[in-house]
Amino acid sequence: MTTTLQRTPEPDLQRELQEHQLPTYLPKAILVGAVLAGVALTVAGPLSIAQAVIVAWLLTWALPIASRVVEGGRKAADRTVTLLVASAFGLALIPLGSILALVISRGGPQLNAEFFTYSMRNVVGEGGGIYHALVGTLLITAAATVISVPIGLFTAIYLVEYGAGNRLSRWITFLVDVMTGIPSIVAGLFAYALFVIFFGEGVRVGIGGAVALAVLMVPIVVRACEEMLKLVPNELREAAFALGVPKWRTVVKVVLPTAISGIVTGVTLAIARVIGETAPLLIIAGLTDSVNFNLFSERMTTLPVFTYFSVKFPGVPPEASIDRGWGAALVLIIIVMLLNLVARAVSYFFSPKGER
Numbered sequence: 001m002t003t004t005l006q007r008t009p010e011p012d013l014q015r016e017l018q019e020h021q022l023p024t025y026l027p028k029a030i031l032v033g034a035v036l037a038g039v040a041l042t043v044a045g046p047l048s049i050a051q052a053v054i055v056a057w058l059l060t061w062a063l064p065i066a067s068r069v070v071e072g073g074r075k076a077a078d079r080t081v082t083l084l085v086a087s088a089f090g091l092a093l094i095p096l097g098s099i100l101a102l103v104i105s106r107g108g109p110q111l112n113a114e115f116f117t118y119s120m121r122n123v124v125g126e127g128g129g130i131y132h133a134l135v136g137t138l139l140i141t142a143a144a145t146v147i148s149v150p151i152g153l154f155t156a157i158y159l160v161e162y163g164a165g166n167r168l169s170r171w172i173t174f175l176v177d178v179m180t181g182i183p184s185i186v187a188g189l190f191a192y193a194l195f196v197i198f199f200g201e202g203v204r205v206g207i208g209g210a211v212a213l214a215v216l217m218v219p220i221v222v223r224a225c226e227e228m229l230k231l232v233p234n235e236l237r238e239a240a241f242a243l244g245v246p247k248w249r250t251v252v253k254v255v256l257p258t259a260i261s262g263i264v265t266g267v268t269l270a271i272a273r274v275i276g277e278t279a280p281l282l283i284i285a286g287l288t289d290s291v292n293f294n295l296f297s298e299r300m301t302t303l304p305v306f307t308y309f310s311v312k313f314p315g316v317p318p319e320a321s322i323d324r325g326w327g328a329a330l331v332l333i334i335i336v337m338l339l340n341l342v343a344r345a346v347s348y349f350f351s352p353k354g355e356r
Contacts, residue, residue, distance in 0.1 A: 022070055027063055027079075034059035057087065103330050110327030120289040126320040130328050132291040133306035136206065137335075140285065140302055141275050143210035143295055144217055149267055151214075152221025159222075160229040161251055179219040187215040188280025195284065204286030206300035212280035217270045224266020228259040261350030268343035272336045278304040303332045 038056030041047045047055065064083060068076035118129035155172065163169035191212035195203045232255050240250040256263070286299035287309055310325030 020071055022063075022067060026066070030060060030063050100333075103326060103333060106323070106326035107328075107330030110323055111330065115324075115327055119291050121291075123289070124315070125317060128324065130303065130306060130324070130331060132289065133301045133303045133328060134331070135291055135293065136285070136300040137275065137302040137304075137332075139293070139295055140206055140209045140213065140281070140300060141271060143207060144213035144274065145267070145271055147210060147214035148217035148221055148270070152218050152267075152270075153225050153263065155218075155222045156225035156229055157251060159226055161247070161255065176219045176222050179215070180223070182216075183279075184212075184216055184277050185279040185283070187212045188283035190215060191280065191284045204284065204299045205297065206285055206292065206295040209281045209285030209300065209302070210295065212284055213274045213277060216274045216277065216280075220270040220273060221267055224270065225259075225263050228262030228266065229255060231262065232258045261347050264350065265343045265347045268339055268346065272339040272343070275336060275339070276304050276332055278308055281305050282308070303328050303335075307332070 034056040037059055038052040041055060042049055042052040045052075060083060064076050064080040067079045114127070115129040116134070117131055118127070119132035120128040121132070155176075159169050159172060163172070191208045192203070194211065195205065195208045199205070236254050236258060237250055240254050241247075245253070281302050282305055285302065285305070287305055288299040288301050292298055292300045307325045307328045310321045310328065314321035314325075
């Protein structure tokens with residue numbers, strides 16, 4: 001038996017390697033110094049916030065320059081690419097941060113008990129709230145989920161478990177790809193045309209909005225479920241078949257429980273994707289100032305539609321209506337954020353322990 005011994009570097013070589021490295025604290029020190037310099041230039045100097053940010057970013061390039069002098073070209077190139085990636089990430093956060101700051105500053109003061117418990121029925125000027133729009137959003141989105149999830153899940157099961165490679169599955173995959181890219185207004189027009197056949201021109205009903213959102217949700221659910229089912233190891237299916245378990249029972253008892261965390265996560269993200277849609281609901285669900293709990297009768301308002309009309313047609317005086325629009329937009333952002341957090345939590349707690 002041969003034993004391979006690892007040679008430790010010679011003391012002189014080890015010391016030389018350590019000498020040609022920047023101190024570990026230097027990157028953080030340069031970053032903190034650049035931030036402090038930008039703040040000082042903004043507070044005490046004539047520079048604006050945007051100009052101070054640019055100056056601070058230029059100061060961070062002292063790190064790759066110092067690395068070039070001390071550590072050599074390869075390490076300097078690595079630090080340069082790291083800085084570029086971090087800069088791109090920070091640049092992407094600027095519009096997100098500005099939107100959040102604006103919506104929170106304008107909509108935050110509107111969040112109170114009256115805002116969540118009152119509708120806009122018989123309200124002119126100040127007062128009122130989003131209760132009717134909040135109810136409409138929850139009911140329409142829930143109905144769209146009930147419609148789209150079974151269709152999307154069964155389609156994904158067919159594509160993965162029964163129709164892999166045949167012509168019909170290829171056509172279904174192509175149509176799902178096409179549906180993924182259709183504009184939301186087309187889904188609204190489809191729902192309107194469908195309900196016009198049964199109820200006539202000018203129909204406005206909540207279930208129509210649910211159908212329009214379901215059209216947008218189905219391809220997302222199909223794709224999410226399909227990818228999760230493909231991740232289930234074939235060994236589990238073969239073991240069930242070897243025990244004489246029918247294929248349908250294998251899918252129900254083995255495949256779906258294994259992929260349930262990813263499926264629930266995909267469905268939750270699909271809900272978060274469509275809950276903010278405005279165009280299709282403008283066409284088929286309409287607008288009302290009253291609370292409507294019946295999806296199959298009369299108009300029904302949702303938060304995106306309420307926000308649109310509050311800002312687009314504020315009335316006189318306009319300030320109160322515009323403020324309510326900002327508040328509704330903030331509530332919608334909070335709902336989408338909570339849905340994403342739920343998706344993360346489900347993915348974490350229901351995934352195998354080794355994959356957390």
